[in-house]
Amino acid sequence: MNSINSNSSIQSSSSSSLSVKEDGLSQLSRSIENAKRIKNVQDKFVNSQSLSKEGRALVGEGILMKVCRKKPKQRAFFLFNDILVYGRVVINGRKYSQQKIIPLNDIQISNVMNSEENPYSWLIKSPKKSFVVRANSDRERQEWLTHLDRCIRFASEGNHTQHNTVAAHWVPDDQSDTCMHCHTTKFSTYNRKHHCRNCGSIVCAGCSKKRFLLSHLDAKPVRVCDSCFLKLSKSSTNNSRSSQRDSSDSDGEENNAQYLPTPATFYENIENF
Numbered sequence: 001m002n003s004i005n006s007n008s009s010i011q012s013s014s015s016s017s018l019s020v021k022e023d024g025l026s027q028l029s030r031s032i033e034n035a036k037r038i039k040n041v042q043d044k045f046v047n048s049q050s051l052s053k054e055g056r057a058l059v060g061e062g063i064l065m066k067v068c069r070k071k072p073k074q075r076a077f078f079l080f081n082d083i084l085v086y087g088r089v090v091i092n093g094r095k096y097s098q099q100k101i102i103p104l105n106d107i108q109i110s111n112v113m114n115s116e117e118n119p120y121s122w123l124i125k126s127p128k129k130s131f132v133v134r135a136n137s138d139r140e141r142q143e144w145l146t147h148l149d150r151c152i153r154f155a156s157e158g159n160h161t162q163h164n165t166v167a168a169h170w171v172p173d174d175q176s177d178t179c180m181h182c183h184t185t186k187f188s189t190y191n192r193k194h195h196c197r198n199c200g201s202i203v204c205a206g207c208s209k210k211r212f213l214l215s216h217l218d219a220k221p222v223r224v225c226d227s228c229f230l231k232l233s234k235s236s237t238n239n240s241r242s243s244q245r246d247s248s249d250s251d252g253e254e255n256n257a258q259y260l261p262t263p264a265t266f267y268e269n270i271e272n273f
């Protein structure tokens with residue numbers, strides 16, 4: 001999996017214009033329009049955290065499909081120069097809920113194989129959650145990646161305490177009908193699919209009885225597959241007792257409104273850099 005940093009097609013500018021680029025984002029953060037846009041995003045979220053912050057700029061927004069366990073879900077994404085905010089779409093363009101905020105410092109972006117059912121996709125990796133998102137067109141994907149890449153670099157300027165531990169990307173449920181650990185258990189209504197929190201593979205209950213403390217994910221020990229448990233136990237003395245608690249790993253059901261293709265909007269003119 002290549003980092004997008006190695007993708008030369010999105011690095012249109014020469015490195016000598018770096019200081020000009022940062023000026024662009026700083027200027028944007030001082031503009032009145034920017035302050036209005038940020039307030040506007042905040043007001044549209046049910047139970048929003050305060051999003052106004054000195055030096056913060058809203059760089060772009062748009063609807064992306066977040067590829068989840070069961071099926072892709074429509075999510076509104078807001079890219080700032082220091083955080084990525086997303087939420088469930090209640091009324092497109094007007095009301096959002098379930099606000100999630102990820103500091104860009106914690107985010108890593110990488111490409112995914114663009115399969116037929118997931119074209120225009122990429123992977124967003126963060127300590128708590130890693131997931132695939134899908135844009136509406138290749139052009140939109142390129143725009144998101146360009147801005148994300150630039151903002152992540154802007155956010156990590158002078159901050160070298162970047163987290164290296166990111167969550168495993170959960171293999172979507174429809175990718176396997178048998179346990180990826182023992183290769184024998186067939187999944188059914190009675191044999192539920194579980195996800196190893198360390199490697200993300202789909203495993204049966206029997207192969208994932210153990211719990212292990214992955215402090216970037218949770219304060220409590222979480223479900224891991226037997227191979228990961230062995231690996232993690234060996235590499236750590238911080239070995240936790242397994243608990244038999246059956247955690248529900250459902251992401252919450254919802255009836256997904258149909259996908260309204262809304263072009264992403266970016267407020268910064270990238271042609272200038």
Ligand SMILES: [Zn+2]
Pocket residue numbers: 179180181182183184185203204205206207
């Ligand atoms: Zn198994």
Ligand SMILES: [Zn+2]
Pocket residue numbers: 196197198199200201224225226227228229
């Ligand atoms: Zn595992």
